[in-house]
Amino acid sequence: xxxxxxxxxxxxxxxxxxxxxxxxxxxxxxxxxxxxxxxxxxxxxxxxxxxxxxxxxxxxxxxxxxxxxxxxxxxxxxxxxxxxxxxxxxxxxxxxxxxxxxxxxxxxx
Amino acid sequence: xxxxxxxxxxxxxxxxxxxxxxxxxxxxxxxxxxxxxxxxxxxxxxxxxxxxxxxxxxxxxxxxxxxxxxxxxxxxxxxxxxxxxxxxxxxxxxxxxxxxxxxxxxxxxxx
Numbered sequence: 001x002x003x004x005x006x007x008x009x010x011x012x013x014x015x016x017x018x019x020x021x022x023x024x025x026x027x028x029x030x031x032x033x034x035x036x037x038x039x040x041x042x043x044x045x046x047x048x049x050x051x052x053x054x055x056x057x058x059x060x061x062x063x064x065x066x067x068x069x070x071x072x073x074x075x076x077x078x079x080x081x082x083x084x085x086x087x088x089x090x091x092x093x094x095x096x097x098x099x100x101x102x103x104x105x106x107x108x109x
Numbered sequence: 110x111x112x113x114x115x116x117x118x119x120x121x122x123x124x125x126x127x128x129x130x131x132x133x134x135x136x137x138x139x140x141x142x143x144x145x146x147x148x149x150x151x152x153x154x155x156x157x158x159x160x161x162x163x164x165x166x167x168x169x170x171x172x173x174x175x176x177x178x179x180x181x182x183x184x185x186x187x188x189x190x191x192x193x194x195x196x197x198x199x200x201x202x203x204x205x206x207x208x209x210x211x212x213x214x215x216x217x218x219x220x
Contacts, residue, residue, distance in 0.1 A: 042211040101151035
């Protein structure tokens, strides 16, 4: 089975840095993915890790520790448009994607 | 534009009815995934097809079924609908060596 945990809600200030954590347990690991989802819209891909370490993509970075079953998404220089839900997903060895319940991020001025 | 097309965008139907949701994957993608997202809930994995064959099942109810056709488009059939089936239904494709690409979803309202 799969178990993926993320905080339900977070609030951060415009221009600041926020870290969204994700812990997981899975029967077969083949990558950790982060998606952004605005209300009522499709999830869009942000970042992905299959090996331990940090992956950086502009204002977004993601970190993975497979031994600890832990990942985080780091968002820098927060903008108001970053207010959204952030979904952590584990890709199983069978290539299915299992999602956490998402972290709703509110960016305040 | 993800390249994944879902129709219809919106669907309103009565309890007890049956509906069919349609998905066309990105060109070249063999895998199709179906997800359900209820209000304030995460994405619940329903089922995966790969090149016409069922590959994995998640939390899919017996009242729901899916298939993938030779042209790789997929349909999700929902029957004996209940109020609690009201949700956003997403289709995604990709996943082999890539991320999953999501369609815009079908918003189903059961009244």
